[in-house]
Amino acid sequence: MTSSSSKSPFRLTLLKVSEVLTEENVQDLAFLCEDISPARRELITNARELFAALQGHDLLNERKVNVLIDWLDELRLLEASNLLKKYRKTHLTGHVKAQETCFIHEDLRLKYFCVPCDSKICPECVLSTHNRDAGCDVIGLDEMSSEVSRRREKLMRELETLKTGIASTEQLWKEKKERLARCREISRKEVQRDYLTLIGKAESMKRLQTEVLDGKELDDISRSLKRNGNRRY
Template sequence: MTSSSSTSPFRLTLLKVSEVLTEKNVQDLAFLCEDISPARRELITTARELFAALQGHDLLNERKVNVLIDWLDELRLLKASNLLKNYRKTHLTGHVKAQETCFIHEDLPLKYFCVSCDSKICPDCAFKSHNRDADCDVISLNEMSNEVSQRREKLMKELEMLKTGIASTEQLWEGKKEHLARCRENIS
């Protein structure tokens, strides 16, 4: 953990926001984020976990506080909303970090993408909570474009195979119906 003298105003603001949010508030906020899978939403109980999930979905960083402000306003959590609005008013004209960092492992950069959880993660998260034991599929952010193209091709091939299988099954079904109809005609 970093000392408060080296902690960014954004992180200090999020810390203040987390202090005014109850566990129920956090769960209500997580529910509003459709980008987070329902199973993962249920596991979010602290503001820190929520902020990490939002950051992983590129919905929260030093420049993007509006989504969270809108949700706080929607839930009438005005004290927390006002903290972020004050941050936005006083700090958004300043400099932006060149690289996003993890909310859980504060100063580690986001270098990986968990395909399974659909979120950006740091090396520690990749090693600890998004590993093979958790059935997570992690790739480097640098490899993401190539990986997405390969997965798209694979899915397109699978889709074509399924279409072929469906067409074949439909032909077989039509043949069986025709055979059944002829059998009925022969009986009567």
């Protein structure tokens, strides 16, 4: 590790920032970075790990402090924010070379890229937190361009597959709606037919019952007339 006297003003500023941030502050800051995966956020317990993660996503270096300043202001961590603002005012007036060494392993340069974590890392990180046992897949920084292209092509293929699936689902749903509409129309016609059939049967039964009652009424009248005629004689 390098001594404090050999550290750059940027690293010394971050050291001061880390001293005023609590573990809860660090976790809140990590939560604001959507580029860091949820699983990786849970592993961040101190400011150094947070700075390393932000650096790995190209969100923090000697010329990129505005993102972290904005987050600090959003969380009202004004003491830490003011430290970075002071650094920005003092050191960012000229051209400063971006930091290319690891925040955790300060003597080592960033030479690799962890694909699952989407983060630049140093050789020591490959052996520690970004090894295969942690589910990481590491490539050289010089391979990033081809890897990004490969991942983009994969995503495009997945997108086309998804679009095809959506179109197929929409077509199936359209056909299902049409079948349901036809079934409803057939059901309406069957209900109407059955209704008319029942109405016809009811009318027929009504006529039969009326004829029976009318016949009984005529018989009663006839018998009554006969009884009355026999009494006169």
